[in-house]
């Protein structure tokens with residue numbers, strides 16, 4: 001097997017064990033337990049301030065831990081300086097040297113590691129070919145597009161044959177089209193090199209598209225770890241559900257419980273759904289994706305509403321409607337609707353996830 005084919009970059013597992021980081025009285029990361037298998041692509045997902053960059057910087061060695069430890073197989077590495085960890089990093093702002101050509105930028109890490117000129121040239125050529133920048137090698141970064149600059153940054157990270165690649169929101173400075181293109185390129189690169197990767201993002205689509213496993217963070221704490229399918233289909237709570245596109249989180253009175261089904265109702269609305277957790281109490285939260293509604297009731301699931309705003313989105317309309325009791329519902333339908341129109345929607349019970357009522361009070 002050639003080095004390029006080595007799937008794990010040389011380790012079986014990287015273990016973060018109770019990793020914590022405080023800044024004064026702020027706990028940015030609170031006892032993170034995560035084992036990353038060699039070759040895995042992990043996405044750390046959450047909104048601004050949830051601790052994802054802190055987790056990445058602790059892994060990189062840019063931030064000392066205030067608790068816990070990090071292990072690469074049997075070696076404890078959280079005391080090692082960044083350059084001794086053998087990790088490659090790709091940042092949001094590219095962090096390229098503006099006065100060095102693309103070729104020199106990519107070769108920089110090899111030069112400071114004392115790799116011979118001949119070997120450096122060979123590996124830089126190989127990395128540039130992988131990110132399809134061979135013909136831009138002589139240019140300065142300022143002469144390249146944002147996407148090309150980020151490809152230079154990726155080449156610079158992989159040329160050192162890192163044991164782990166750390167990426168901090170690498171696509172967020174790119175426009176929407178380029179972001180999609182680069183996302184596919186990152187996935188392709190991971191498929192061909194098999195480099196273990198930890199990727200920080202606040203974009204759920206990016207996390208689901210790229211990762212083998214997604215770690216959803218809130219306030220420095222892990223809310224859920226799972227495959228994209230798991231976190232998308234079975235979010236553990238309303239926070240993860242909200243992040244996974246369950247745009248309708250409706251707090252409603254419970255009117256019936258029947259085995260593994262719970263019914264919630266309100267004037268103009270009746271929903272029977274599937275509880276995702278044990279709960280007591282007179283109210284519960286129904287989580288429903290806009291795309292799971294259909295026109296017309298489904299069994300006894302029915303929401304009657306009046307259309308407020310309808311946006312044309314190509315294959316479908318994205319619509320906001322209001323029920324008799326003033327609840328706002330977001331849904332998608334294939335045909336054009338107009339403000340003021342009355343419509344009845346339905347949704348299959350398995351697509352109505354019922355959670356205990358732990359939504360924060362509206363401000």
Ligand SMILES: Nc1ncnc2c1ncn2[C@@H]1O[C@H](COP(=O)(O)OP(=O)(O)OP(=O)(O)O)[C@@H](O)[C@H]1O
Nearest residue numbers: 023026027028046047048049050051052053054055
């Ligand atoms: N150097 C620092 N000094 C003080 N507080 C910090 C520092 N770095 C981060 N924090 C705090 O720690 C928490 C987590 O920050 P972190 O940057 O890890 O979040 P994030 O999820 O990466 O957010 P973003 O996407 O905005 O970077 C925040 O409350 C933040 O204000």
